[in-house]
Amino acid sequence: MELLHSGKVRDVYSDGDDLVLVTSDRISIYDVILPTAIPDKGKILTQLSLWWFEQLSDVIPNHVISSTDVPAEWQGRAIRCERLDMVMVECIARGYLAGSGLKEYERDGAVSGVQLIPGLIEGSKLPDPIYTPTTKAPVGEGHDEFMTFAEVEAKVGKDEAEELRRVTLEVYRRGQEVAATKGIIIADTKIELGYAKDGTLKLGDELLTPDSSRFWAADEWAPGSTQRYLDKQFLRDWSGKLTDWDRTDPGPEIPEDVVEATRNRYVEVYERLTGDKWS
Numbered sequence: 001m002e003l004l005h006s007g008k009v010r011d012v013y014s015d016g017d018d019l020v021l022v023t024s025d026r027i028s029i030y031d032v033i034l035p036t037a038i039p040d041k042g043k044i045l046t047q048l049s050l051w052w053f054e055q056l057s058d059v060i061p062n063h064v065i066s067s068t069d070v071p072a073e074w075q076g077r078a079i080r081c082e083r084l085d086m087v088m089v090e091c092i093a094r095g096y097l098a099g100s101g102l103k104e105y106e107r108d109g110a111v112s113g114v115q116l117i118p119g120l121i122e123g124s125k126l127p128d129p130i131y132t133p134t135t136k137a138p139v140g141e142g143h144d145e146f147m148t149f150a151e152v153e154a155k156v157g158k159d160e161a162e163e164l165r166r167v168t169l170e171v172y173r174r175g176q177e178v179a180a181t182k183g184i185i186i187a188d189t190k191i192e193l194g195y196a197k198d199g200t201l202k203l204g205d206e207l208l209t210p211d212s213s214r215f216w217a218a219d220e221w222a223p224g225s226t227q228r229y230l231d232k233q234f235l236r237d238w239s240g241k242l243t244d245w246d247r248t249d250p251g252p253e254i255p256e257d258v259v260e261a262t263r264n265r266y267v268e269v270y271e272r273l274t275g276d277k278w279s
Contacts, residue, residue, distance in 0.1 A: 001013040001014060001015045001020060001071075002014045004019075008026065008028040008031070008033050009023060009024055009026050009027070009028060009042070009045075009211065010022060010023050010024065010205070011024065015080070017082075017083070018065060018080050018081065018082065018083070019080075019081050019082070019083055020070055020071075020074070020078055020079070020080055020081075021078060021079045021081055021205075022042075022070075022074050022077060022078045023041075023042035023043070023045050023046045023077045023078070023206070024037070024041075024042050024077075025037035025038055025039060025040065025041045025042045026041075026042075027041060027211075027232065027235065027254075027262070028251075029232065029235055029236050029239055029251070030236070030239075030247040031144070032247065032248065032249055032250075032251040033249075033251060034235075034251040034252065034253075034254055035250065035251060035252075035253055036253050036254035036259060038254075038259055038262050038263050038266070039259070039263055040263060040266075040267075040278075041263065041266060042077040043076045043077045044209075044210075044266045044267065044270050044278065045206055045209045045210070045211055045266075046067075046076065046077045046078065046079060046206075047076065047270070047274075048208070048209050048210075048269075048270050048273065048274070049079075049206045049207045049208075049209055050064065050067050050079070051273070051274050052175065052207040052208045052209075053203065053207055055174075055175075055178055056171060056174055056175065056203075056207070059167075059170055059171055059174050060167055060170075060171065060201065060202065060203055061196075061200060061202045061203070062202055062203040062204070062207070063079075063081040063082050063084055063194070063196075063202050063203065063204045064079055064080075064081055065079075065080045065081055065082055066079075066080040067079055067080075081204070082196060082197075082202075083197075084194025084195060084196060084202055084204045085194050085195045086192065086193070086194035086204060087156065087160075087164060087192075087193045087194055087195075088136050088155070088156075089133050089134075089135070089136065089147065089152055089155065089156065089164060090133060090134040090135065090136050090144055090190055090192075091131070091133055091164050091165075091167075091168040091190065091191050091192070091193055092131070092132045092133060092134060092168070092188060092189070092190045092191075093129050093130070093131055093132070093168045093169050093171070093172030093188060093189055093191075094111065094126065094129060094130050094132050094187070094188040095125065095126055095129040095172065095176060095186065095187060095188065096123060096124065096125050096126060096185065096187035096188065096214075096216075097116075097120050097121070097122060097123065097124045097126065098122065098123060098187050098188065098214055098227070098233075099188070099214065099233065099236075100146075101132060101188065102122055104146060105120060111130065111132045111146070112130075112131070112132035112133060112134075112146045112147060112148055112149070113148030113149060113150070114130045114131070114132065114149075116130075121223055121224045122223065122224060122225065122226065123187075123216075123221065123222065123223040123224060123225065123226075123227055124223050125223070129169055129172055129173065129176075131149070131164075131165040131168055131169055132146065132188075133146075133147045133149070133152050133164070133165075133168075134146050134147055135147055149161065149165065152164065152165075163201065164193060167191075167193065167201065168191055168193075171189070171191055171203070171207075171208075172186065172188075172189055175189065175208045178273075179208075179215075179273060180218065182272050182273050182275075183217060183218045183219060183272065184215055184216070184217065184218060184230070184269065184272055184273060185215070185216040185217070185218050185221055186208065186213055186214070186215060187213075187214035187215070187216055187227075188213065188214050189208055189212055189213035189214075190212045190213070191203060191205075191207060191212070192204045192205035192206070210230065210231035210232055210265065210266050210269055211231070211232050213231060214227075214229065214231055214233055215229070215230040215231045215269045216228065216229065216230065217230065229265065230265045230266075230268055230269040230272075231265065231266075231269065232262075234261065234262055234265055235254070235258070235262050238254075238258050239252065
């Protein structure tokens with residue numbers, strides 16, 4: 001196999017006509033890879049993605065060929081998948097106000113050009129989920145930036161832009177529907193989409209994981225305050241208290257207690273969603 005690309009979290013290998021996607025224990029925040037790994041993270045993301053791909057298979061097909069036909073050293077953290085021509089837009093759906101969406105709203109009263117009602121606060125549930133796409137910044141070349149729907153249309157065309165929005169919102173709606181039965185709120189999520197050789201739009205990369213989504217415990221949800229995050233936001237909040245890091249390379253080392261607390265959140269959301277004990 002040939003290494004094609006090493007991303008912030010995943011390494012992509014070519015194996016004949018297939019790709020083998022290997023998810024590492026690396027973690028990134030603000031598009032910066034931190035020097036400290038989170039044990040088991042790659043396996044948790046892989047197994048949770050596979051679970052979600054199955055749950056949402058009737059919404060949109062995905063790139064998975066096999067989760068077992070991979071080299072032995074990568075079992076549990078690798079997926080054999082088909083090559084997709086990836087859409088160069090980050091497709092994001094938001095059902096609650098948090099993170100960068102909250103900051104955009106506080107400044108403009110809108111997110112990605114979508115005007116929202118006044119009076120919303122941190123953690124507010126939106127009247128309806130919204131599509132808030134961003135650019136895709138290459139590793140080490142800056143941050144993703146919000147795009148308006150008109151900008152997406154200009155980039156990919158009207159019909160494709162409409163389909164990206166439709167699929168993103170339906171994936172979020174169905175994911176949120178499933179998660180609600182497990183006592184979990186999905187505040188927002190990012191999905192990756194691409195086209196197969198036959199032109200079919202498919203899900204790629206990861207799906208509804210703690211790296212790509214904000215998860216909150218439904219019984220602890222409290223608008224107007226910071227939620228107890230069951231995802232990577234916990235690490236972002238920790239880094240926000242550092243006085244000697246400006247969110248550029250190199251990233252800070254993560255203390256052992258923060259590593260453990262981060263891993264515990266990933267395990268908790270995996271177990272609550274799937275109903276399986278993480279071993």
